[in-house]
Amino acid sequence: MSYLDASGMTGGYGGADILHDCTLKVDLGQIAVIVGPNGAGKSTAMKAVFGMLNLREGKVLFDGEDITALSPQDRVRKGMGFVPQVNNVFPTMSVEENLEMGAFIREDDFRETMEQVYDLFPILREKRHQNAGELSGGQRQQVAVGRALMTKPKLLMLDEPTAGVSPIVMDELFDRIIEVARTGISILMVEQNARQALEIADIGYVLVQGANRYTDTGAALLADPDVRRTFLGG
Amino acid sequence: MDFLNALVALTNYIIIPASTYGAQLALGALGVTLIYGILRFSNFAHGDTMAFGTGLAIIVTWGLQAMGVSLGPLPTAMLALPFAIAGTAVLVLVTDRLVYAHYRRVKAKPVTLVMVSVGVMFVMNAVTRFMIGVDDIKFADGARFVISARGFKEATGLAEPLAFRTTQLLTLVTAAIMVAALFWFLNRTRTGKSMRAFSDNEDLALLSGINPNQVVRVTWIIAAGLAVTAGTLYGLDKSFKAFNYFHLLLPIFAAAILGGLGSPLGAIAGGFIIAFSEVGVTYAWKKVATYMIPGFEAEGLLQLLSTEYKFAVSFVILIAVLLFKPTGLFKGKAV
Numbered sequence: 001m002s003y004l005d006a007s008g009m010t011g012g013y014g015g016a017d018i019l020h021d022c023t024l025k026v027d028l029g030q031i032a033v034i035v036g037p038n039g040a041g042k043s044t045a046m047k048a049v050f051g052m053l054n055l056r057e058g059k060v061l062f063d064g065e066d067i068t069a070l071s072p073q074d075r076v077r078k079g080m081g082f083v084p085q086v087n088n089v090f091p092t093m094s095v096e097e098n099l100e101m102g103a104f105i106r107e108d109d110f111r112e113t114m115e116q117v118y119d120l121f122p123i124l125r126e127k128r129h130q131n132a133g134e135l136s137g138g139q140r141q142q143v144a145v146g147r148a149l150m151t152k153p154k155l156l157m158l159d160e161p162t163a164g165v166s167p168i169v170m171d172e173l174f175d176r177i178i179e180v181a182r183t184g185i186s187i188l189m190v191e192q193n194a195r196q197a198l199e200i201a202d203i204g205y206v207l208v209q210g211a212n213r214y215t216d217t218g219a220a221l222l223a224d225p226d227v228r229r230t231f232l233g234g
Numbered sequence: 235m236d237f238l239n240a241l242v243a244l245t246n247y248i249i250i251p252a253s254t255y256g257a258q259l260a261l262g263a264l265g266v267t268l269i270y271g272i273l274r275f276s277n278f279a280h281g282d283t284m285a286f287g288t289g290l291a292i293i294v295t296w297g298l299q300a301m302g303v304s305l306g307p308l309p310t311a312m313l314a315l316p317f318a319i320a321g322t323a324v325l326v327l328v329t330d331r332l333v334y335a336h337y338r339r340v341k342a343k344p345v346t347l348v349m350v351s352v353g354v355m356f357v358m359n360a361v362t363r364f365m366i367g368v369d370d371i372k373f374a375d376g377a378r379f380v381i382s383a384r385g386f387k388e389a390t391g392l393a394e395p396l397a398f399r400t401t402q403l404l405t406l407v408t409a410a411i412m413v414a415a416l417f418w419f420l421n422r423t424r425t426g427k428s429m430r431a432f433s434d435n436e437d438l439a440l441l442s443g444i445n446p447n448q449v450v451r452v453t454w455i456i457a458a459g460l461a462v463t464a465g466t467l468y469g470l471d472k473s474f475k476a477f478n479y480f481h482l483l484l485p486i487f488a489a490a491i492l493g494g495l496g497s498p499l500g501a502i503a504g505g506f507i508i509a510f511s512e513v514g515v516t517y518a519w520k521k522v523a524t525y526m527i528p529g530f531e532a533e534g535l536l537q538l539l540s541t542e543y544k545f546a547v548s549f550v551i552l553i554a555v556l557l558f559k560p561t562g563l564f565k566g567k568a569v
Contacts, residue, residue, distance in 0.1 A: 072440075072441060073440065073441070073443055076441065076442075076443055077443070082441060084437070084438070084441075087435055087437065087438065088438060089435070089438070090430070090431045090434040090435050090438065090439075091434055091435070092430065092434050093427070093430055093431060093434060097427055097430075097431075100424075100427060101427065101428065101431045101438075101439070101442050101444070102442055104424075104428060104431075104442045104443050104444055105442070105443035147438075147442070
């Protein structure tokens with residue numbers, strides 16, 4: 001069984017269902033990418049994994065434990081990290097304070113984790129006394145990812161981490177995400193830049209109208225003519 | 235000599251009173267701005283929280299005086315202050331539990347919370363009057379002057395007097411200590427940082443495991459501490475009257491909005507700017523002008539506005555800020 005095993009997820013934000021029998025699985029150290037057209041429920045599927053909407057059916061298993069009924073805060077304690085798409089830093093607090101707030105639930109000494117984050121994102125070490133709101137878009141995303149890493153999560157969820165950053169910064173962010181996965185952390189991310197994201201994906205989920213359409217390794221999806229034609233623009 | 239006289243007059247009538255008043259407004263505005271940053275509404279009951287706390291401080295002061303306790307040259311009220319803060323903190327925490335918590339649960343709009351706070355204001359005002367009455371109460375004891383007008387004249391031989399009252403010095407020193415402690419708390423401690431995080435981005439703070447109930451509780455306690463200190467210092471400096479604190483609400487809000495709601499630094503700057511504007515505009519400049527410009531004969535008093543209209547100054551500043559720079563000087567949250 002996979003480390004994260006969310007199966008048969010059906011539900012929405014109240015009102016009509018957005019997800020229909022949606023399944024997402026990720027193993028430790030794997031990068032899983034959710035792609036699909038606008039309005040396919042990609043972010044919603046990830047929020048369902050994180051407990052931000054009520055599921056009518058289906059369940060979320062994490063490390064073998066059923067966490068379907070837990071709140072997002074409790075899931076953070078269980079080892080999930082979540083980076084929202086927007087408003088994902090504390091703008092008037094310094095980079096270092098942002099990381100400290102990420103480690104708020106930790107009772108132990110988190111300086112070592114902070115050093116690891118600084119090693120991963122050297123630019124943050126340089127700007128650690130600057131306010132996060134004054135950084136560029138790409139640097140701010142690094143702060144956001146760093147904040148989520150401070151709890152030493154086993155699964156890191158990223159909602160469109162490259163939205164609004166330049167292609168060069170996007171490549172760099174993807175490189176960093178690969179590095180994070182190499183440390184044994186599972187990555188689940190939603191991406192608009194489907195082609196580039198599938199290139200680094202161990203497993204890719206193509207969602208359409210809240211349901212799984214294609215599921216395969218990133219490379220296989222990139223090679224699939226149907227997927228290419230319908231979702232990757234030829 | 236004329237220049238020195240002008241300087242002394244300026245210090246005596248503008249700099250000392252306005253600094254004192256500014257420090258009192260700054261402490262009040264800090265409470266308003268903290269509540270706004272964390273709880274996201276303008277707390278109209280803040281003025282009457284000050285009144286209640288000051289009333290409590292006066293009652294404890296009387297008790298201490300009856301027991302023969304005093305602080306020597308300092309007013310006994312300073313000894314009563316911690317008790318008054320504790321009592322007021324209990325009152326605002328109970329109010330939060332009984333009133334505001336419900337509106338947070340139903341996710342009421344900020345304007346609803348503002349109206350709720352107006353209701354709380356009326357209740358607190360009534361409780362204060364019930365507790366201590368509506369009369370003018372003077373409760374300052376101890377040494378009256380640090381520098382007395384006559385003593386200064388005799389010592390310097392200048393024509394102009396300079397008086398510096400104990401309560402004025404006390405206000406400035408206490409305000410400086412309170413502000414330093416507050417900034418240390420907000421910038422250096424875990425709880426303080428979690429409050430700033432909550433003010434910055436509530437969703438992300440919740441996601442990070444910050445307990446919103448604790449943040450709200452600590453905010454009320456700090457706001458109560460600031461309100462009671464500001465109110466007691468104001469009461470010592472002038473006198474206590476239950477209704478006066480309602481009138482203080484306008485300059486306090488003007489200060490908080492001018493500085494930028496949600497910005498503690500802005501609240502302090504705003505407090506002093508409002509105070510200096512109010513005192514400066516209502517001061518009769520004839521004397522200073524006569525000293526400074528040789529051969530100058532002033533027609534009138536050179537007073538821009540009579541003191542009865544001093545609140546108009548806050549109003550004009552408030553309206554100008556809201557029209558031209560609604561986020562205030564220190565980029566607070568837009569109103």
